[in-house]
Amino acid sequence: MKSRIADVTRGASKVFTAALLAGTILSTVNAQPAMAQSTVVVAVSPLGADSNLYWTTTGAFILPSLQTLVGQDPETGKYDNSQLAESWEHNEDFSSWTFRLHPEAKFNDDWGPVTSADVVHSFNLHIGDDAKLSGISQFREISVGAVDDHTVQFDLPAPDPNFLFSHAGRGSLAIYSKAQFDAEGIEGYEAAPAGSGPFRYEGRETGQSITFSTIADHWTGASPEFDEIQFRWVSEPSTRMAMLSAGEAHAVTLPRDLQDDAAEAGETVLASSEGAMQTTMLFTGQFMNPEAEENRDARSYAWADVRVREAMNRALDRDAILEALYGEGVRTLPVYTMDPRFPGYSEEIAARFDEAYGYDPERAMELLEEAGYPDNFENPKIPLVVTSLAGNPEFAQMAELVQAYFDIAGIQTEMREQDWATGNTAIRGFSADFVTPMRNAPVRPSALGVQIFFTSQASPHLDVGDPELNKLGADLVSETDPETRDAMLDQMFTRIFDSYAHLPMATVPASVVVNSDLVEGWTFPGTTSSGLSHFELIDLK
Known part of the structure; x- marks a missing residue:
């Protein structure tokens, strides 16, 4: 019975996939020009909310230019200090957590160092009435204060030994520049938010794409092999498949049935670690x-x-x-x-x-x-x-x-x-x-x-x-x-x-399909809401 169910299921899937390949995909292959190797293109399903104000989204995609307090190792998924917090500690009952920021952390575009004032400011934005992030409700009962310029303390209403999850995989708090807000208001964030990550926000076409450039000599030591990364929102999986085959995308997300077809066509399916x-x-x-x-x-x-x-x-x-x-x-x-x-x-x-x-x-x-x-x-x-x-x-x-x-x-x-x-x-x-x-x-x-x-x-x-x-x-x-x-x-x-x-x-x-002629590999732990992260580790051929 095992083989019959599996074979019938797979067979039906391939018939449907073949029909897509014979129609939508082949008609799309020649529709767009190929891009330069210096620009990495990742094609994914459209977001539920297309906004530079992270707290107004569901958290499925955090801008690569922004950072959280806690990072995660790309191979093990364990918490690390690759994001803004250099270290952290908690009191005996886990009801108070203290984070010390990397002293060398700074915002892009000359908006100055990242300080505890930026964390407190960002926290207050994230708990506002317009916040839609999953898990944000618990933040509204937390008290946050700056101990000094590089130390911030979170006092919780009840013990929470799992508090790091909110600042890592869950991604409930992205850090924005208070200096930019003071100078430009919320409009500045909507136009071009200054992040502290290894990518600089360049712009978006609402409903179509968002683009980031890489930053040379970034304070984290991250050094992507490419000059620019662009995310394109493409509804139809068959179209994303066609983009990959035509060399118009380095990486795409695909349903699992189409992943098999991509692999048979010579592309590479990469899984999270x-x-x-x-x-x-x-x-x-x-x-x-x-x-x-x-x-x-x-x-x-x-x-x-x-x-x-x-x-x-x-x-x-x-x-x-x-x-x-x-x-x-x-x-x-x-x-x-x-x-x-x-x-x-x-x-x-x-x-x-x-x-x-x-x-x-x-x-x-x-x-x-x-x-x-x-x-x-x-x-x-x-x-x-x-x-x-x-x-x-x-x-x-x-x-x-x-x-x-x-x-x-x-x-x-x-x-x-x-x-x-x-x-x-x-x-x-x-x-x-x-x-x-x-x-x-x-x-x-x-x-x-x-x-x-x-x-x-x-x-x-x-x-x-x-x-x-x-x-x-x-x-x-x-x-x-x-x-x-x-x-x-x-x-x-x-x-x-x-x-x-x-x-x-x-x-x-989590899985992503990459063009085998363009991408050598990509290590990511699968710990975010979207599954994809560590874009700076995309390894080009």
Whole structure:
């Protein structure tokens, strides 16, 4: 069954891709002139918000000319001081964080050194009423002050051991020049914001492109091999493919089905050095709560029985599903939100995955029989959500493949086609009664992710209702000892794993397709919201 599903899926994908290549792409190849090698062109999907005011966007793309406080290593994804903060420290309970700026950091275009006054000014802009950044709400309760010209202190309303995530992968605070604002106002930022990064903003054509020049002898030591980088917003993946083939783009983002075709045509698919996203199928409702309120009660559904949940997991041939969805480069995920980069990762759980979750349809059928499925359940049909989300076109196909394997094991399903907003509204309104695809991107610190997706602490609408998990989650919020926190996270992930509280799927890297004649390589960790970063490391041939 594994090969049949994978082959059918891939075959349908290639027929569709071939049709695109025969039409849109070939008619576009000769439409535009090739660019000079000194200008690197990256073609991506259009942004949700095309603005130089970062806080008014959703954070999917931070201007390469701007910097955050905390950087991340391009190979490991671990926090480093490659951005504006030279070092940082926190008090004993993680409720106060102090950042010391690089003394040599300076803004482009002679706007002076980067100081703590610029950080405080930028922070106040980012928490304004027009802010749309993901995760910015928590900033509004933070007090920020300048200790001296190069030291800034953040005082939090509650302990937050994961605070660096806001200043790195999440990118909730980009630093703008206060001197420029004092001289030119917000109009100066809208026209040409002065950043401190290794690229200088040159201009944009709204809805079409944005261009940056590289800075010689930059204070960070970064030295790109090219003079200019231009990002072009191109809606159609087929057009981005054509640009790559014609040498009109050095790098493009493509859906995974077109990546295979690009590779077959001789182009190179580059993956991030670390996982950029985790995917799963989540059960909704408080199915593990023996005293759930009526509007949260999912106990009438079959997945309230742990034997059914185990059967659902054992019914899935994840190798075949993930190959069909993502191709090469993905890893099976033992527990959603658990990640080896963060505290709480359990090698023991990972080693037990095949034994506890491996493809075994016969054992799945035995478990269903033990549970008296379907006769013993008021709602034996499993509602599977068929939906799509920007950046995750495979979500609909994920549900369909899961349904195919469930059918083999004798698990009844009901396919529900709904847009992402409708499903999200049901979840947040505590009325969701389905199994839905979900993503964790960028990959959050494990302590934050497990609270959001499984407990009542961070996102109560996703609470699975397990008293043990919620007790551990509540204790984790106030615990500040690193070793104790690590042990508590291990207990939480073990509980999720042993109770089959979800259908974990994959750890997925970010990917970009590069023209093999123009680009040698590019190392990036996949830790940003868009997955792409470290543009200065694009290695040209």
